[in-house]
Amino acid sequence: MTSSNLKQNKARIVPKTAMFVAIFSALLGGCSDTRNLPRCDTYFKPGSLEKYVIESDAVVRDTRSGLRWYRCAAGQTIQGGLCVGDPLRVSWDEAEGYAREFSKASGKTWRMPTYSEMKDASEADCRNPAYNPNAFPNLPIENFWTGTEQIGTIGQACQIFSFTGHGHCRALKRDGYLMMLVQDPDG
Numbered sequence: 001m002t003s004s005n006l007k008q009n010k011a012r013i014v015p016k017t018a019m020f021v022a023i024f025s026a027l028l029g030g031c032s033d034t035r036n037l038p039r040c041d042t043y044f045k046p047g048s049l050e051k052y053v054i055e056s057d058a059v060v061r062d063t064r065s066g067l068r069w070y071r072c073a074a075g076q077t078i079q080g081g082l083c084v085g086d087p088l089r090v091s092w093d094e095a096e097g098y099a100r101e102f103s104k105a106s107g108k109t110w111r112m113p114t115y116s117e118m119k120d121a122s123e124a125d126c127r128n129p130a131y132n133p134n135a136f137p138n139l140p141i142e143n144f145w146t147g148t149e150q151i152g153t154i155g156q157a158c159q160i161f162s163f164t165g166h167g168h169c170r171a172l173k174r175d176g177y178l179m180m181l182v183q184d185p186d187g
Helices: 003-029 092-106 115-121
Strands: 052-056 059-062 068-070 077-079 082-084 143-149 156-161 166-172
Touching (some): 092 143
Antiparallel strands (some): 077 082, 156 166
16 A cells, blocks of 8 residues: 555544544433432422422322322332332333222222323432432332333333433333332323
8 A cells, every 4th residue: 555545544534533433422422410410308398399289198290291190109108208118010011000900999090101201200400319209208219110112122111210310211021110100180
């Protein structure tokens, strides 16, 4: 290879490398850094519900969406203002079944929240967990199922990690995660 060909090859490589670095940097820059966020239990003043209204010991209503949220993870109950008991760790199909059974027992229609609804309920300015502790007392730091399935892929659904409120839609439905329950405004 001649010196002029070598210079041409190097010239072609540099822009590709620069493009790779630029794309990689942009992807990393899009990731939010939650390391320096305060804990939600110190971010919210005691009793501050912000966008929620307590409708009963067990239920809060989101004043923006109208959704009614069961305040504890499925399997837990609220006593003395705190969620107690062991939350259920179930597959996605079992979570769907639990929501149907809970609906029958309560006489009201409950379901798993969608991915968007779980994201909307999370708090961007705090973490550990990234949910208002006055609305959702003692929420476990775990992965939670959502009712949203992965489009185009059989056997996968979306989940949210309660520590940050971030999630993904590549969770295998057979895996065991916790779940929340919501009721539509007209439900």
